[in-house]
Amino acid sequence: MDRTFVIAKPDAVERGLSGEILARFERKGLKLVAAELRTIDAETASKHYEEHKDRPFFGELVAFITRGPALLAVLEGPEDTWKVVRTLMGSTNPRDAAPGTIRGDLGILLTENLVHGSDGPESAEREIGIFFPAL
Ligand code: IDP
Ligand code: MG
Numbered sequence: 001m002d003r004t005f006v007i008a009k010p011d012a013v014e015r016g017l018s019g020e021i022l023a024r025f026e027r028k029g030l031k032l033v034a035a036e037l038r039t040i041d042a043e044t045a046s047k048h049y050e051e052h053k054d055r056p057f058f059g060e061l062v063a064f065i066t067r068g069p070a071l072l073a074v075l076e077g078p079e080d081t082w083k084v085v086r087t088l089m090g091s092t093n094p095r096d097a098a099p100g101t102i103r104g105d106l107g108i109l110l111t112e113n114l115v116h117g118s119d120g121p122e123s124a125e126r127e128i129g130i131f132f133p134a135l
Contacts, residue, residue, distance in 0.1 A: 003033060003135075004082040005127035007116035008071035010064065012106075013037070018071040021102055021115055024088055025075055033074040034132050040066050048130055057111075064111060072131050082124045085117040 006025065008018035018037075026032065040048070045062045052058050077084055090101025094113050097104035107114045118124035128135055 001031075001076045002079055002081045002121075003074055003076045003128060004085050004118045004124040005116075005131060006073045006075055006085055006118075007065075008073070009112075009114055009116060010066075010068040010070050011112040012114045013069050013071060015106075017106055017114065020106070022071065022073060024102060025073075025085065028084065028088060030075040030077045030081060030084065033076045034135060035071060035073040036132075037069045037071050038131075039069050040072075042066055044130060048127060060111065065116075074128055074132055074135060082118045082120060086119065089115050089117050 008021045012018050012021055022032070022035070042062055045065045046053065049058065049061055049065070052061060055061075075081060075085060088102060090097030090103035092103075092113060093110045094103040094107030095110070097107070099105060102115050103113050118127050
């Protein structure tokens with residue numbers, strides 16, 4: 001089985017959409033391996049988003065992802081689970097995201113795009129290690 005890491009971001013929890021987001025992954029056929037409502041601290045957020053540390057929006061991104069509880073989860077599927085999750089998430093900017101995707105159906109702002117999913121097998125392993133080191 002193949003695992004990936006997902007966050008229903010603070011905007012999703014604030015809007016009462018964290019269950020809806022997890023339900024979409026479950027309905028697709030992915031299995032929940034771990035889930036926890038947790039307020040991410042700035043140090044962990046910086047590590048998680050390390051690839052973006054030189055981008056102009058990095059400070060805003062860390063402030064956003066740490067502003068309140070987020071629902072962190074590890075999902076499992078038969079193969080390329082990260083890709084299945086990314087497809088269900090939709091494009092980064094919800095304005096461009098296709099209807100039927102989480103961001104396409106539920107979001108409108110780039111800065112409040114509801115969900116994170118690892119972007120490859122190496123990212124999945126790295127991110128699961130950051131947030132669920134016991135797995
Ligand atoms: P992804 O979440 O679809 O993988 P990334 O390019 O990895 O997209 O960006 C990480 C997160 O950073 C996005 O989900 C979004 O919340 C935020 N972000 C990306 N680009 C911008 C921007 O130009 N301004 C503000 N926030 C951004
Ligand atoms: Mg990304």
